[in-house]
Each structure stands twice: as structure tokens, then as C-alpha cells.
Amino acid sequence: MSSAVYEHGGNGRHENVTFLTNEQKVAPARRASIAVGVFVALMVVAAVVGFLVWLFVVRSKELENESTFHKHSSSTLVYSGQMKLLKLEYSPVYDDPNSKEFQQVARDLEGIMNNTFTRDPLLSKYYTKSVITAFSEGTLAYHWSQFDIPEKDREIVPELSEERVVRALLRGIRQEGRQAGSIAVNVSDITASSTDPRMAREPRSKKCFYSLMAESTNKEFTSPGHPRLYPANSRCQWQIRAPKGYAIIVKFKSFHIEDDCANDYVAIYNSLSPDSTYAITKQCGLRPPTNPLEVVSSGNIMLVNLITDVVQKTGFRAVYAAIPTIAAGSCGGSLTAPTGNFTSPHFPSFYPPLLDCTWNINVPAGRRIKIEFSMFRVKEPGVDTYRCHKDYVEVLGKKFCGERRRLVLSSTTNSLEVKFHSDESYTDKGFRIIYTAFDPVNPCPGQFACTSGYCIKKEQQCDGWNDCEDMSDEKSCKCDEEQFSCSNGLCRPQYFVCDRVNDCGDNSDEEHCDCGKAEERCGDGACIPQEFICDGKNDCADGSDEVSCVAAAGICNDFSFICKNKQCVNKVNAECDREEDCSDGSDEQGCDCGVRPYKHNRIVGGQNADVGEWPWQVSLHFQTSGHVCGASIISNKWLLSAAHCFIQPDSAYKITSNWLTYSGLRDQNIQDGSVQKRTLKNIITHPNYDSMTNDYDISLLELSDPLNFTNTVHPICLPAPTHVFSAGSACFVTGWGTLREGGSVAQILQKAEVKVINDTVCNMVTEGQVTSRMMCSGYLTGGVDACQGDSGGPLVCRSDVGEWIREITNI
Structure with a gap:
């Protein structure tokens, strides 16, 4: 959405025009760590395929193209807003749109607006009607106006701007108001912003409209039909009021709206009009219980809108209450303790x-x-995070906004002032600050002090990683003989040089790595003569010299994707890329996998996983030993794990009745209703498994009873045998393995980021122990990695189109 504001007189709060776009972004992740993990791989996937049963759900083009905001706006424009009536005394009778008082004032104002727009030389051509929808204390009148643009005049749409509408209203209403017969109208403030036409409603329309009065005790409202699916094409609105001197808090206990906010969404306003000038937030998707949506108004009114298309979800359940305005906006103070913390109001709920x-x-x-x-998290759509001209935190004379994974600041004296400002539109979760008094001579006892004041372990200095995030820990470092000195001062292992991955960050480790003039580089970095490219033979070990060759189209080789009809596709990662390469469409079948129903922030390595973050993760419990190995869901009846979990000197590990599987589990000590416990019907280990080399370390586990796919239980995608995992790409290992060597297993599911390592480099490090059925992942210089107890669990990598694809962790 976008908005324009023009105010005159009074407090002068809105003397500029502001444009907003309703987008949200996500924050960056942290690097993870050490060691080389060897992971079992692609060629065994073909043996698994016969056991997989996948349901392919395709949403038709008709549904994809249903009612986005832009499609509505191409023919119909709606502008909504509010105006302050200076000479009309507010009365509760104006809350009722059926009262004669409401109807009389609304009729007069609508007449004035109608005259205003019909006299405007441009607006009059497309003007349809104006509607007064509500009144509130102030006295504020809420309105919307509709303009219909014929196809032949589409190019005129940019001229029908918010500013043009506001100027016309300001000029026309004042002129007409002086002559109004039934009321003496004097308008001080007028706003109007472009609004989704689906939110425009008549004040006396009863269809999915609710007028609620908040009190000090919690009350509840839900989307229609909740917990069942909400109706298609819903246009619902809740007007919430509270007594004078109170604000309104709304907490969504459950929230599941279609993922695309252009189609379905909940929009909340600090107003009784869907005016983006006073928008609090616009949300969609499925929110986990650990990240609920909670919002607070600044005054005693709030508007909640639910807009949907033909895709139906379960909607929401929310509770609301009135809280004293002083409590709603209370913040700030004087802090004198040597350490402490404070937050934005109502954290982690949205601040008012x-x-x-x-x-x-x-x-x-x-x-x-x-x-x-x-x-x-102080984000607002369309805001330049270098200027922070809307909501911001100000420290040491600098404003901060947006979303930051880490922010550390230090004072130059023994006092520090922290300011926080939020304007009238769009709020967020806010912030939590921990403050500490420190000795400037020794700011990080026993640790390395970053320039920002952040403290890190001494061993993290000059380790080749930007732990401080300002590079202060990697400056003036001396590389040893086994390291490469990057141009930017970083030290990287010599193995990383010319591995086709920008490990230095400035690409200096990949300079001067070209093959000879008559040579080409393979995907693994090897050089071959140019005449070997597309000669019908696999001269590169990874077959990259024959991939995507025109002459090779339809010709089968070891690196072809084979369709169900036996057609061969010579394209890198042809499966599930949202393009049909097979004539029978089989490359795009079985792709309803690798999706996380819950929305999460971007992953940060080496920490607790959130609820539903890895819905394919399974915990395998052996007898009374508790968690022993991990596994992954590949269908409702089958799991994938490692062979070495079951091939042990003790034959009891091969007995199915000794095992229990737990799907949807996060905390090993909490097995609530979302956790699905199953027994094993069959254990199938690969017959060629070699315990000395870990080759063919794969097993299939058949469940006694099928799983029910839910928000926390969902299958992972398996790659085609020809799938290419590019060196340097980020992947993630998950499990309840020990947090340190010799330690006990983790209680909470852990996640850690690793990167795919070039096969050539990996073979050098492992002295040739990597077979063609394995891939390497981890970090050669140390850090977080999979640990004992993670065995059999997933190594997952995200495809170019967003699905998660798995390998198997071998420890």
C-alpha cells in the first residue's frame, strides 16, 4: 500500500507526504563451523524411489491469478482515510450506523464529498461514490471514495494519486462545509491512502462485520468457521472500541492465513478506517506458537480486517482487552544499576x-x-534504513531501524541516553537491550574486544572468520604456512585456493586460477581441453562438460535426469525446478516436500531449533537408552537413516521392537499432542554397507502405522541421482547430538550451518576416503558440526526454488 498525508493547523504532525510499500524482509544468518563431515549420498537414492509415495498438489493457474491487489487496482481505485470535525460534538450515538444522528451527519458529509469530486476536472471522470463508515472520539469521521477506470484510460492511473485526492478533499470540504445546512462542518486534518478495494464496506453491511467493545477482561473473536477453514473470498471486519483513556491489546493465539499476502491477509489499523497512514501491520502465513502476533493500539480504537481469496486455511483465534493508555505507552526511565535490561513497550508484542x-x-x-x-526489529515498509525517518532507536546521536541480528554500542562516558520513537503507522516487535558497565582499560577480561565493544573468545581472533562483524578481529593477522593470505587480510586454508568458491570474500583466493588458453574448467575445478566439451563423453569427473549441450538433448548419460517415460533430460537439477522438462511432466511430480509450514526467521547456525523449523526430523529411541540416532521423513510410511545405527556388534539393534520413532519432536523431555510416536515394522540396511569406509551407509525404516502430516510433521525432498550440490553452498545439519565431545545429548533440537566442500579438496583432506556415493560438508578451520547422536539425521540444502533437499549425516 501507499499513503499520502496532508494536515493543516493543530499540531502540524503530518506536514509531509509519505509513501509506504508493504514489504517485509528477513535478517541475515551467522556462519557455523569446523571439521569435515562426510555425508552419504546420491547414487543410493534410486534404491529408495520404489518405496516413496508422494502426493503432488498443484495449484491451477486460475487460483494463482485470483484477486491480488494489483488486479483489483487496475480497474477500481479506492482511497480511505479520516477527517477531524472541529465543530461537531462527539456522542456515543454516532457509534451506531443505524442511528438517525449517524445517518444525518454521514449523509451531509457524503454529499459534500460527492460535490467535491464531481467538480474536479480529472476526478469527476472516474468518481463513483463516497461513503462515511464510522465516527469516533475526536471527533473523527472515517471515509472511503471509489474511482472506476476504464481500460482505455489505464495510463491515467498515476495521476489519480493520494495527494490529488487529499488536495481535492481539503479544498472542497472546506468550501462546501461553510454552506452545509444541517451541520457546521470545519475540517482540520484529512488523510487518504490507496486501499485494497476488498476492504471498502458499507457501514450498515452486516456480512462478516463485528463491532466489539474491549474491557479489562479478555474476550475472544475468531475468523469465520475457526478452527475449520474460513470461507473463500471472505471480506471480514472487526471494529474494536475501548472506554476513553484506554488502549486495546489483541493477541492471536493461533494464526494460519495463506502464505501470499497479496491474496489473503490480516490487516490491523490504529484507526477505524483501512488507511495505511495508521496501519499497524499486515500479516499472512502460519505463525508458530513461539512467535505469536500481538499488537497494541495507541488509543481506544482498532480495526482488524481479514481478506481472502479462494484458497482456504484455518484462520485465527484472538483475544482482546482494554488496558490503560498510560500502561500501553509507558516507557523510559533512569537506570543506575551496573547491569540491567529494558525493552520496547509490550515486548515481544508489537509496540504501540x-x-x-x-x-x-x-x-x-x-x-x-x-x-x-x-x-x-524496528521495521517499516519502504523505509531507508540509512535515514530511519519513521520508527527508530537513537543512541550516541545515530538512528537505527530495520532488523539487525546483532547490535552492540559503547559509550565514551559513564552516562548514555537511549531514545525510541514510533510514528502513527506500522509497528514491529521492537527491541530488548542488555546494558553493562565496563572498565575502558580492560573491556573484555580474558577475551578479545571488538571495535564495537562486543566480546569474543581469544581463539576466534585471526581464525579467518568475521566474528566481530566489523572485521576488527581479522585485521593485522599473520597467516601461517598452511594458510592463504587474502587481499583483505583474512587467512584461509590453502585448500580453499582455486576451489571455485569465494572464501576470502574479495575473491582473491580464486584469482589466477584459470585453465590454459585452450582449456575449460570442470565443475570440480579440473581443466580439460576445449575440444572435450560436448563431445558426447564424460571427460569431467562430474560430467559437467556434457551438461546442457544442445547435441546431448535427449541423449542419456550417467548425469541425465531420466523421466518416467525414459526420456533423458540433460540439465542441471531438472527435478522440481518449477519447469516441466519431461514431456510427461514427471520431473515436476512428487514436489510437495521440503516445505516448512511455519514461517521462521533466517537460520543462524549452532543453536536451538524453533517449533516446526525442521518438520522432517525424527528422533530414534533404542530400548531405554533414549535418543540414539536421527532419521528423516520421506513419506508417511518411510524414514531414511544411516545403516551404522542398526549394524552393531549387539544384534538387538536390528530388532524392530527395540525402537521407537518420534516425529514432530523438539524437546526430548516434552512429548505433547503434536509429537507422533510410532514403532518400526521393518529395518532395511544397504547390503553393501562397509563399516570401515562408511560407504553405502544408508537404511530405510518402514513404520508400523502411517504418519499424519501436520505443521510440525512433513516430508523432506530426496534429490535425483544426478542432483548437483554446488561447492560453497550453505546446508544445515540438525539433531540432538552431543553439544561437545564426550557430553550428553542435547535436550532441544539443534541446528548448525555448514557448507558443501569441493570433492577435490575433500579428498585431499580425507586422503582419498570419499567415494562417489559421498559428499563433503563442514568447515576445514573448525567450529560447529554434527556430533555423536546426530547420525542418520538430515543434512539439508535449499534448492533454487526454496524446497529443502536432504542427505544423511554420518558421524
């Missing part, structure tokens, strides 16, 4: 609009103050 808070921190003389944001 229209806030100005100041915290003053004072510590003993001779000390300095370090503040670290453990959470920072």
Missing part, C-alpha cells in the same frame, strides 16, 4: 504507535556503558 521514550543510564565515574540488543 505514537511513542517517544527515553532511557538514561548512569554508572559510576570511570566506567563506560555497553549496550547489546539481543533482539532488534
